[in-house]
Amino acid sequence: MWSKIPSFFKNKYLLVLVVVLVWLLFFDNHNFIQHWRMHRQLNELRQEREFYLEEIERDSLALDKLKNDPDALERYARENYLMKKEGEDVYIVVDD
Numbered sequence: 001m002w003s004k005i006p007s008f009f010k011n012k013y014l015l016v017l018v019v020v021l022v023w024l025l026f027f028d029n030h031n032f033i034q035h036w037r038m039h040r041q042l043n044e045l046r047q048e049r050e051f052y053l054e055e056i057e058r059d060s061l062a063l064d065k066l067k068n069d070p071d072a073l074e075r076y077a078r079e080n081y082l083m084k085k086e087g088e089d090v091y092i093v094v095d096d
Contacts, residue, residue: 009015025032065072077083084090 066076067073078090082090082092
């Protein structure tokens with residue numbers, strides 16, 4: 001009976017190692033698959049954080065410019081809110 005079993009399966013340390021690896025790969029609460037997914041999500045969140053930090057920096061510079069430069073504030077109001085001075089006509093040109 002025991003002579004038909006390959007020697008590979010007779011090694012109890014190897015069998016325990018295989019069982020532990022299978023357990024860690026699939027059944028544990030902190031398995032490798034879950035760890036890989038969380039690592040990927042962490043990388044995505046870091047990229048989003050960098051994007052938003054750049055956006056905050058860009059918007060802070062624009063806000064500072066609008067607060068300190070009246071010409072920039074006037075240009076912003078004219079472009080985005082279609083404001084005009086007295087006696088002035090505004091024409092909106094739409095590109096097709």
